[in-house]
Amino acid sequence: MAWTTPKTWSNEPLVAGDLNTHLRDNMEALKDPPSEQVVLDEASNYSTSSTVFVDVDNTVLSLTLETNGGDVMVHFHATVSMSANVFFDVLVDGVRTAGDDGIAVQGANDTTMTFTRLITGLSAGSHTFTLQWKINTGTATLYAGAGTFNRDLHPQFWAREIS
Amino acid sequence: MQVLIIPRDQVNLDALTATLRDSLRSDLIGVSVRSGVIVVFVTDTTSESAKATVRQLVQAHDAQVLTPEQASRIATRQQLQAARANYEGRVRLSDFAQSDADVQTLAGVVYRLALEVRVLRDAID
Numbered sequence: 001m002a003w004t005t006p007k008t009w010s011n012e013p014l015v016a017g018d019l020n021t022h023l024r025d026n027m028e029a030l031k032d033p034p035s036e037q038v039v040l041d042e043a044s045n046y047s048t049s050s051t052v053f054v055d056v057d058n059t060v061l062s063l064t065l066e067t068n069g070g071d072v073m074v075h076f077h078a079t080v081s082m083s084a085n086v087f088f089d090v091l092v093d094g095v096r097t098a099g100d101d102g103i104a105v106q107g108a109n110d111t112t113m114t115f116t117r118l119i120t121g122l123s124a125g126s127h128t129f130t131l132q133w134k135i136n137t138g139t140a141t142l143y144a145g146a147g148t149f150n151r152d153l154h155p156q157f158w159a160r161e162i163s
Numbered sequence: 164m165q166v167l168i169i170p171r172d173q174v175n176l177d178a179l180t181a182t183l184r185d186s187l188r189s190d191l192i193g194v195s196v197r198s199g200v201i202v203v204f205v206t207d208t209t210s211e212s213a214k215a216t217v218r219q220l221v222q223a224h225d226a227q228v229l230t231p232e233q234a235s236r237i238a239t240r241q242q243l244q245a246a247r248a249n250y251e252g253r254v255r256l257s258d259f260a261q262s263d264a265d266v267q268t269l270a271g272v273v274y275r276l277a278l279e280v281r282v283l284r285d286a287i288d
Contacts, residue, residue: 043198044172049180050193054164054204057197134193139176146198 003029003068029068036063037158040078042144045151049139053089053096053132056142062130063159069124070163076131077114078155080106083138091130092119102132110151113142118162129159164192167203167217173226174201181230182220187213253277 007022038060046056055062065072074090089102096102097119104115119129133140145154180194183203190213192204203217229237254277259270 044196046195046197047174047176048193048195049176050195050204052164052192052204054193054195054202056195139180 001025001028001032003070033070033161034065034067035158035160036065037156037160038063040144040155040157042146044146045144045148046142047139048133048135050134051136053087053102053134055091056131056133058130061157062128063157064126064128065159065161066126067122067124067161069122070161072119072122072127072129072159073116073162074119074129074157074159075114075116076155076157077112079110079143079151079153080113080140081110081143081151082106082135082140085136086113086140087134087136088113088115089132090117090119091128091132092122093127096132102134131157165205165207165209165214167205167214169201169203169218169221170199171201171221171224172199174224175226175228175230175233177233178226178228178230179221179224182224183217186216186220 002025004021004026006026007018009018040060042060048054048056076088076090080086085105085107087102087105089096089098091097097117103117104113106113133142142155143151143153145152174196176194176196179201180191183191183194187205187209190206190209192206194204195202201221203221205214205217254270254274256267256270256274259267262270
């Protein structure tokens with residue numbers, strides 16, 4: 001349900017059409033905002049040796065929302081294993097939102113990577129949020145529910161318009 | 164950046180990256196592995212022949228072949244296992260009570276280090 005900028009009433013009569021459009025439909029839009037999420041349950045874990053940011057999985061870990069022009073909150077949590085440091089960022093419509101070394105870094109083995117990012121300044125319309133990662137040396141693994149002993153973990157990546 | 168997606172199971176990512184790096188040098192950006200495929204990231208200027216070589220190297224990749232670093236790590240772990248088996252007895256400071264002062268000091272240091280290693284291992288396990 002799309003958001004409609006609420007009407008400013010003066011002295012005109014309340015009619016069903018206006019009430020439905022400006023109250024009911026907007027209440028429904030607020031109750032059910034544009035939102036997408038994925039919980040990983042893959043056949044194998046993800047790994048990378050890339051020292052520049054690349055998509056983790058441009059099919060599964062890429063979410064598209066049809067927004068109403070509000071801010072979007074993006075969240076990711078997972079457990080990662082690495083030989084050095086692993087960095088994460090989110091690509092918004094093809095542009096990295098944080099830049100430099102990204103949103104977050106983890107340097108300890110088998111630890112939780114989690115971040116929440118508020119994406120502002122988006123126009124109404126279709127926007128795509130894609131998880132990216134890189135390492136500084138060696139390799140990194142993101143456990144993806146692939147049945148690894150004691151590491152059969154299910155990360156989540158979600159995006160939701162919040163205003 | 165160009166992205167090559169090549170179907171392939173069973174990957175030794177360290178070894179494959181090293182192989183591709185030897186061939187492509189700075190044209191290789193990185194390698195990722197996901198369900199059933201290998202994703203190779205190369206620069207925009209990488210030639211078609213180089214990309215064909217990448218596909219051949221990925222197909223020829225043997226996940227069982229270790230890099231020298233991986234082999235070294237495994238050898239070190241095996242040495243450690245052997246050392247644990249050969250020297251599993253704990254240091255008892257009382258055994259050194261009649262020894263020279265220097266030997267007592269050395270035994271004390273070994274005793275402390277053994278305790279610290281045990282605490283660290285407990286924390287990891």
